Amino acid sequence: MAAQAQLTVPTDAELLQAQADLWRHSLYYMTSMAFQCAVKLGIPTTIHRLGGTASLPDLVTALSLPPAKLPYLRRIMRLLATSGVFATTDVDVYRLTPISFLLLDGIDVDGHPSQTTVVLAATARHCVEAALGLTDWFRKDVAGSPFEDLHGVTLFDGSMAEAEPEIDAVAWTPSPTAAAATAPPRDPSSRPSRTSIKCTVLDLPRVIDAIPADGVVNYVAGDMFNLVPPAQAVLVKLVLHHWSDEDCVKILAQCKKAIPSREEGGKVIVIDILVDPSSGPTHEAELLVDVAMMILTNGRQRDESDWAEIFTKAGFSGYNIVKKLGARGVFEVYP
Ligand SMILES: C[S@@+](CC[C@H](N)C(=O)[O-])C[C@H]1O[C@@H](n2cnc3c(N)ncnc32)[C@H](O)[C@@H]1O
Structure with a gap:
């Protein structure tokens, strides 16, 4: 004994x-x-x-x-x-x-x-119910998130618009998934001028169809797993933390295809949660969002070594963390 x-x-x-x-x-x-x-x-x-x-x-x-x-x-x-x-x-x-x-x-x-x-999405009934199902989910051999296990659909499923509009409002936020500044490739030593920047926003058809054309931004309906529109730089903001490592590699590989070489100034800008135990009270928020991602999606929050591994697997040659904004890190990732 x-x-x-x-x-x-x-x-x-x-x-x-x-x-x-x-x-x-x-x-x-x-x-x-x-x-x-x-x-x-x-x-x-x-x-x-x-x-x-x-x-x-x-x-x-x-x-x-x-x-x-x-x-x-x-x-x-x-x-x-x-x-x-x-x-x-x-x-x-x-x-x-x-x-x-x-x-x-x-x-x-x-x-x-x-x-x-x-706030309304994080405290929505479907999300709270998914959290209440955590123990059952641990005991079951299932691949999807507790949200998917309980509700039979993913957080991003179109049916959420009717089931709980509070979730839909944030899961399908009309702000850019991948916003691409599509100026023609320029001399990398030259400074960008605001007037030369053209912006393309990629999102799923049901999101893009709901956005009125404004003549300024080029809205493109598509699927980031299949094609990201060509651009000098691709911005992916608070998107990747919703996805598994494997999916992030697929998304980033499409972003890499969309940009020119490193020598020509091509880059992907990733703005996402950067887990950092030295970030004081912000660290608890990073961990809370991590468990929220576990319960609601197949995603997770990542520390620097997790991000580095994903960037390498997607075929990028290097990255820089150019800023830490609260719980978020701003990465420049180079082809
Ligand atoms: C949480 S939002 C992004 C947050 C937003 N960029 C921001 O900074 O607030 C997730 C976005 O990913 C989009 N999305 C989900 N799956 C997609 C796909 N396969 N292709 C393109 N966009 C997708 C959703 O429509 C939604 O706009």
């Missing part, structure tokens, strides 16, 4: 802290749900419209909530203020923080697009 491991009994102080931490870990989803509720009620935008700070009674009135809900709203706001979503300026008075600034809807602040779609 194997020897039993020696069990060190924690101190009373450690056990009390552990009990509080156990509640915290078990109930973290309450923060997610309170966060979703604040977004759905439109609290960040309402605080902004009320002049940047708002008292609870003002919020209740502006949101047209029943007055009896004020004490409940106080409890939600107190939790969200503790989590940094809002800040308090006085008793029962709240103001925006950088997190809630990202959630202003219908207000153009220096061209920052509202991130409400991300």
Whole structure:
């Protein structure tokens, strides 16, 4: 019989802290749900419209909530203020923080697009249900994600538009999958001029068909696994983390075919999560998005060596990390 491991009994102080931490870990989803509720009620935008700070009674009135809900709203706001979503300026008075600034809807602040779609998709019913199925999924010998196993379709399936529009809104965001700056190959030593840049956006037909032509961007309907339109540089932003390593190699191989040689200035620009344990509090976000990708897609978040391996397998000769933007890395990848 194997020897039993020696069990060190924690101190009373450690056990009390552990009990509080156990509640915290078990109930973290309450923060997610309170966060979703604040977004759905439109609290960040309402605080902004009320002049940047708002008292609870003002919020209740502006949101047209029943007055009896004020004490409940106080409890939600107190939790969200503790989590940094809002800040308090006085008793029962709240103001925006950088997190809630990202959630202003219908207000153009220096061209920052509202991130409400991300919150609503991440907390959508189909996604939460997939997460609840994680234990069953571990016990089954299946290849697809817990989302696919439970719902029978992938996150990107067209049926999601009807099943849960919140997921569809972010999974099929009309922003570019692969935006290609298609100026003719130029002297690599010359600096790019904005006016010479032509932009092509590749996405699936059902996404492209919904975008009105603007005469500026060339929208191309297609499949990045089959063909990426020729370009001087191809930009792939927050796309690859949804896909397995094998799929990433296939996508990047198509990108490589689309660009000229390294000597002629050809490159692929990849902007995606770069897992880095030294990135402080951002690292927890990197790991949370990684597990979200595991539950919702066949993708994952990658550290630098994972990215390097994929770039090499896709036939690229080298890469540079030109910037780290929060949890994201900006890579230039050379043919
Ligand atoms: C999460 S979005 C991309 C995020 C966006 N680039 C951004 O920065 O916010 C994923 C995109 O990949 C597109 N997509 C999925 N499969 C594709 C395929 N086979 N070919 C081209 N685009 C595809 C989706 O339509 C969607 O626009």
